[in-house]
Amino acid sequence: MSSLRKGLLEFLVLKIVGANSVYVPDILRRLAVTEFATQEGTLYPLLSKLRREALVQYEWQESDVGPPRKYYRLTAAGQARLTALDEYWNRLNQTISDLGQAPCNASSLSA
Amino acid sequence: MQRIITVSLNRNAYQLEEMAHARLGSWLLEAAGRLRDNPDRVEILADLEQAVADQCLRRMRNDQTVITLEELEPALGEVGQVELPAEETSATPAPTAAPTSPPLQQVTEGAFISGVCRGLAHHAGLDVTLVRVVALILLFFTGGGMILLYLALMLLIPYAPMGTGTGKVRKLPLKSREMVTWLKLKLSAVTG
Numbered sequence: 058m059s060s061l062r063k064g065l066l067e068f069l070v071l072k073i074v075g076a077n078s079v080y081v082p083d084i085l086r087r088l089a090v091t092e093f094a095t096q097e098g099t100l101y102p103l104l105s106k107l108r109r110e111a112l113v114q115y116e117w118q119e120s121d122v123g124p125p126r127k128y129y130r131l132t133a134a135g136q137a138r139l140t141a142l143d144e145y146w147n148r149l150n151q152t153i154s155d156l157g158q159a160p161c162n163a164s165s166l167s168a
Numbered sequence: 169m170q171r172i173i174t175v176s177l178n179r180n181a182y183q184l185e186e187m188a189h190a191r192l193g194s195w196l197l198e199a200a201g202r203l204r205d206n207p208d209r210v211e212i213l214a215d216l217e218q219a220v221a222d223q224c225l226r227r228m229r230n231d232q233t234v235i236t237l238e239e240l241e242p243a244l245g246e247v248g249q250v251e252l253p254a255e256e257t258s259a260t261p262a263p264t265a266a267p268t269s270p271p272l273q274q275v276t277e278g279a280f281i282s283g284v285c286r287g288l289a290h291h292a293g294l295d296v297t298l299v300r301v302v303a304l305i306l307l308f309f310t311g312g313g314m315i316l317l318y319l320a321l322m323l324l325i326p327y328a329p330m331g332t333g334t335g336k337v338r339k340l341p342l343k344s345r346e347m348v349t350w351l352k353l354k355l356s357a358v359t360g
Binding site: 060063064066067081095096097098099101102103105106108109123124127 | 178180199203206207208211212215216218219222246247248249250251252253254
């Protein structure tokens with residue numbers, strides 16, 4: 058279960074970053090209310106991996122209350138990856154719900 | 169009374185009590201260790217330093233200028249120790265067999281200088297007094313040589329986690345542990 062969660066976290070982070078330009082506390086807040094609640098110690102290494110894979114990029118923005126912040130957004134490649142993952146996720150959902158139902162011929166026989 | 173130590177976290181100055189300073193040093197060193205194969209190690213450590221500093225500041229009273237363990241401990245808990253993403257778990261070879269003796273580590277508890285003798289004794293299963301006597305004899309015959317050797321071992325042999333050994337925690341070993349930890353941290357940032 059934990060490796061599945063770890064893999065899914067990447068998908069969810071791409072989704073959050075894809076929705077709009079965010080900095081790390083925004084991402085943590087969005088995830089905090091889900092079962093994927095996570096911490097900086099996990100998120101920074103993940104974002105740095107996504108950046109090395111050229112899926113996200115960040116730019117510095119001045120802040121009124123503290124040091125400048127890194128705002129992350131998707132690159133074109135990141136957007137493409139997110140679209141592919143979305144499609145894969147929908148297919149997977151379909152497969153799982155199909156497998157949970159009795160096959161067509163069996164159900165017609167019992168009817 | 170605790171000394172106050174000023175440190176730079178992600179290039180901003182912060183003041184910490186010495187116990188908090190020692191705790192932060194070992195936390196950062198552990199984070200650096202987990203990131204040792206990561207090409208963005210320096211950048212991630214800077215991000216984490218900033219996150220810890222933010223968390224501490226949020227927990228301080230308005231008139232408070234020095235970070236203590238009371239703010240640091242929950243701050244470290246909030247930031248969480250480094251977890252690498254799924255495919256990037258650093259390729260540490262799994263231990264093949266159960267170690268026959270405890271790893272060679274410096275043991276701070278009960279140590280006089282830094283814990284080298286205590287660590288060696290623990291590792292080799294010898295009495296610490298015997299190791300110390302041998303070290304003293306060597307010091308007598310080699311003069312400066314033994315001192316250099318001790319300093320080298322102090323830097324090279326990693327520290328056992330606090331709580332590994334038994335006995336009194338003296339000031340000098342704690343201080344030298346703190347110094348060596350920060351030195352290693354600085355070195356890891358330079359060579360990273």
